[in-house]
Amino acid sequence: AQTVTQSQPEMSVQEAETVTLSCTYDTSESDYYLFWYKQPPSRQMILVIRQEAYKQQNATENRFSVNFQKAAKSFSLKISDSQLGDAAMYFCAYVVRDMRFGAGTRLTVKP
Amino acid sequence: DAGVIQSPRHEVTEMGQEVTLRCKPISGHDYLFWYRQTMMRGLELLIYFNNNVPIDDSGMPEDRFSAKMPNASFSTLKIQPSEPRDSAVYFCASSFMSPQETQYFGPGTRLLVL
Numbered sequence: 177a178q179t180v181t182q183s184q185p186e187m188s189v190q191e192a193e194t195v196t197l198s199c200t201y202d203t204s205e206s207d208y209y210l211f212w213y214k215q216p217p218s219r220q221m222i223l224v225i226r227q228e229a230y231k232q233q234n235a236t237e238n239r240f241s242v243n244f245q246k247a248a249k250s251f252s253l254k255i256s257d258s259q260l261g262d263a264a265m266y267f268c269a270y271v272v273r274d275m276r277f278g279a280g281t282r283l284t285v286k287p
Numbered sequence: 288d289a290g291v292i293q294s295p296r297h298e299v300t301e302m303g304q305e306v307t308l309r310c311k312p313i314s315g316h317d318y319l320f321w322y323r324q325t326m327m328r329g330l331e332l333l334i335y336f337n338n339n340v341p342i343d344d345s346g347m348p349e350d351r352f353s354a355k356m357p358n359a360s361f362s363t364l365k366i367q368p369s370e371p372r373d374s375a376v377y378f379c380a381s382s383f384m385s386p387q388e389t390q391y392f393g394p395g396t397r398l399l400v401l
Contacts, residue, residue: 209387219376221392267330271387274343275320277330 180270182278189258190286196243197253197281199268209271210244210251215280216264224266227251260285289313291393293379299399305367308396311360312381320390321354321364322378330378335386336362369400 179202189195201210212224227235227244234242239259243252255262263285268278292311300306312319320335334344339356347354351370356362366373376397380390 211389213392219395219397221378221380221395223389223391226389274332274335274386275390276332279329 180268180276180278182266182268182281184281185279186282186284188284188286189255189262191258191260193258194254194256195258195283197255197266197268197283199251199253199278201249201251201268201270203249203270203272205272207272210242211269211271211275212240212242212251212253213267213269213277214262214264215267216261221267225253255283258285260287291379291381291391293377293393293396295396296394297397297399299401300369301401302370303368304400305365306369306373306398306400308364308377308379308398310362310364310379310393312362312379313383313391314360316381316383316391317359318382318384318386318388318390319356319362320380320382320386321362322380322392324376324378324395325374333364366398369398371400374398374400 181200208229210227214222214224225235225237225240239256241254265280267280270276294309317338321333324330333346334354336356354364376395378392378395380392382388382390
């Protein structure tokens, strides 16, 4: 069974600082894709970043980057220069044939 | 690009009533997904379609739930009869060419069954 674990239900960061959200997953597949989605209070699910498992290079999208450790089955999200607008639920997700989500991490950004 | 469109945005109904949720995927996307989000169970995939054909409905909770995709630009998720435990946010998402491509989500429908 595919499972995604986000061990931090809540995280807090000071504005302009850096925060890392953790995600681990369990799979026997070798070809899969990993995602981070953001869900602000509006409930809209917004793609943050996508990583193909066959690529060794970590994906980066502006202030957002991932640390993908395939052997460890770890896929953490780093947010640099945190902004108030980054406050949201963040979901890690894994796809082989269908998407499985973690339980989410609620990020608070303090001014 | 209008994105994925869902209607209604909010629905309040009484137990036993039929509820129909609607979704218009992004034009050109050939995969469509229905998800349910609750506090207890998080985000769950209910069913997904490829080129209007249901591929995997193993996440549909029970026979009270049904989903259709009569054409490439429209899908419905129906609950009949509805129960209070069906209260949740229902999301529709679509992707191009593969479920492994980025899935774009609609704004969701918040359903409350009294």
